Amino acid sequence: MKKCIYARxxxxxxxxxxxxxxxxxxxxxxxxxxxRRNRPKGTGSVYKLAGDRQKPWYAVYQGKSTxxxxxTRAEAEAALEHMVGAVHPDxxxxxxxxxxxxxxxxxxxDMGRASMRGYKLCWSYVPDSVRRLRAADVxxxxxxxxxxxxxxxxxSDSTAAHVKALYSHLCQWMIQRxxxxxxxxxxxxxxxxxxxxxxxxxxxxxxxINALASQGxxxxxxxxxxxxxxIFLFTGMRISEIFTLQTANVHPEADPPYIQGGVKTxxxxxxxxxxxxxxxxxxxxxxxRADGPLLISGYDGRQTANxxxxxxxxxxxxxxxxxxxxxxxTRKTLATNAAQAGMxxxxxxxxxxxxxVAVANKYYIAPTAAYLAAEMDKLHAWDSKxxxx
Numbered sequence: 001m002k003k004c005i006y007a008r009x010x011x012x013x014x015x016x017x018x019x020x021x022x023x024x025x026x027x028x029x030x031x032x033x034x035x036r037r038n039r040p041k042g043t044g045s046v047y048k049l050a051g052d053r054q055k056p057w058y059a060v061y062q063g064k065s066t067x068x069x070x071x072t073r074a075e076a077e078a079a080l081e082h083m084v085g086a087v088h089p090d091x092x093x094x095x096x097x098x099x100x101x102x103x104x105x106x107x108x109x110d111m112g113r114a115s116m117r118g119y120k121l122c123w124s125y126v127p128d129s130v131r132r133l134r135a136a137d138v139x140x141x142x143x144x145x146x147x148x149x150x151x152x153x154x155x156s157d158s159t160a161a162h163v164k165a166l167y168s169h170l171c172q173w174m175i176q177r178x179x180x181x182x183x184x185x186x187x188x189x190x191x192x193x194x195x196x197x198x199x200x201x202x203x204x205x206x207x208x209i210n211a212l213a214s215q216g217x218x219x220x221x222x223x224x225x226x227x228x229x230x231i232f233l234f235t236g237m238r239i240s241e242i243f244t245l246q247t248a249n250v251h252p253e254a255d256p257p258y259i260q261g262g263v264k265t266x267x268x269x270x271x272x273x274x275x276x277x278x279x280x281x282x283x284x285x286x287x288x289r290a291d292g293p294l295l296i297s298g299y300d301g302r303q304t305a306n307x308x309x310x311x312x313x314x315x316x317x318x319x320x321x322x323x324x325x326x327x328x329x330t331r332k333t334l335a336t337n338a339a340q341a342g343m344x345x346x347x348x349x350x351x352x353x354x355x356x357v358a359v360a361n362k363y364y365i366a367p368t369a370a371y372l373a374a375e376m377d378k379l380h381a382w383d384s385k386x387x388x389x
Contacts, residue, residue, distance in 0.1 A: 002027075044083065046076045059083070067093030067134045091177055096138050096170070097131040103173045114240070122166040125150055125159075135170075136179050140187040143167045151191055160190045199325055200333040206233060208320045213282060221301040225308070225316040227282040228299065232330035234276040236338075236352050237261070239327045243305040247290045247297070252283045259283070271353050 001012045004020040004027065011022045019026055039045060044061030055069040057076035061083050070076040083092045094102070100123055108116050130142050147160050168185035175183060201209075213230045216223030232242065241261055249260045257275040275283055289298035296303050301312040309327055317324055331352070338348050 044080045046073060046080060048073070061092075065093055067095075067136075091179055092136060094135045094179070095131065096126075096133050096135045099135045099170050099174060099179075100131075103170055107169065118162060119166055122159075122163045125155075125163055135174060138184070140184040143185065144188050147188055147190060151193060157190055157193055164188050164190065198332055198336070199329055200336050201233065201322075201325065201329065205320075205322045206333070208322060209233070209316075210278070212316070212320060218285065219300070221312055222316045222319055224299055224301060225312040226320075227285065228308070229313065229316065229327075229330060230279050231282055232327060233333055234279045235259070235273050236331045236334040237273070238331060239305045239309065243294070243296050243303070243308070245295045246293055247287065247295050248293070250283060250287050250295050252280060252287055257283070271350060273351060 002015050002017075004011050004013055004023060004025060006020065006023050006025040009020055009023040009025065011020065013020055013022070013027070017027055044059060047058045047060070049056045049058055049069065053069070055071045057070040057073050059066045059070070059076040059080040061080060064083075066076075066079045066083055068079075070079065091098075091102075104119070107119075111119075126146055130138070130146060133142065143164070147163060150160055150163065151157075164185055167188070168183060171180065171183040171185050174180045209226050209229050212223055213226035216226065218224065218227075228242070231237075232239070235242075237245075245259065245261045251258055251260075252275060257280055259273050259275060260271070261273075283295075286295050286298035291297050294303075302308040313327060314324065335348070335352055338351070343351075
């Protein structure tokens with residue numbers, strides 16, 4: 001026999017009785033629910049949100065949430081533990097766009113305008129759907145899709161590589177702050193696409209530019225833009241090199257006349273470039289009018305590389321009916337014509353500022369079919385012997 005569990009009854013009842021025959025009370029003990037321990041003070045909290053939700057659990061630390069909700073309490077606890085262990089828990093809820101803004105605020109301080117513009121362009125390729133993702137959740141696959149989409153649109157391998165490099169910088173920023181533990185950019189694969197053909201100015205196009213530069217009104221901006229373009233075509237200098245060329249480094253009256261300048265690579269810095277006779281009058285024109293430390297101060301139009309490229313240079317090509325080519329193609333034009341004319345290889349390397357002729361062959365020199373045919377004619381002596389056999 002056992003006693004009824006009801007304190008006011010306590011009558012003896014059979015051991016197997018489910019209910020007391022005297023008071024009617026159920027005799028099964030319901031174990032008390034185990035009370036969950038509260039988290040230690042200062043380590044954050046986990047809440048269950050009201051309503052019928054697939055992911056009702058929510059974690060908060062020092063007034064900052066983890067940025068998402070969870071299906072189970074255990075998942076929320078795990079996320080909270082990671083957040084508490086981070087050096088900067090307030091960054092845990094950052095989106096990828098927040099990370100980019102924070103990274104660029106620091107990185108852009110000591111960065112040149114050209115590099116800054118390049119990173120901004122790369123960021124513009126990242127869709128909003130990826131920018132809005134919580135940064136801690138962005139993985140290789142997310143950016144792999146961005147890269148694949150760019151290459152499907154026909155963007156170059158170089159563009160894809162620059163976008164990958166940007167993601168690498170963002171990963172490094174997050175690793176330093178314990179938001180993630182791996183640089184996921186290292187796993188991105190860039191497909192090798194067919195290289196675009198080297199685009200150079202034709203002889204007819206150069207003749208048009210030369211005619212405007214030589215015969216046009218020198219007070220007109222388009223004429224002066226043509227003069228500058230001819231200087232590019234016969235020096236092989238980069239646009240940044242011409243627009244930073246010191247007046248003191250231009251020697252149009254020397255014997256022989258020459259300039260000394262160049263940037264970017266060790267082989268290209270401060271190289272000596274003879275001034276070709278055809279463009280000597282143009283150098284003298286700008287040199288005589290320069291009123292500042294730079295040769296470009298003698299030019300009446302836009303005196304920055306970007307302004308000149310997008311305005312004066314573009315307008316000049318449109319005026320002459322020449323399809324647009326970037327100013328860097330003037331450098332490729334000189335390299336191609338110098339190589340086809342048989343210029344000594346060492347002289348060409350020094351003139352262009354290259355350390356290796358492989359760079360020239362891969363990126364700059366585009367021999368014409370006529371040149372290659374003429375070179376093939378040099379096989380005549382060997383070919384003539386075949387009939388004698």
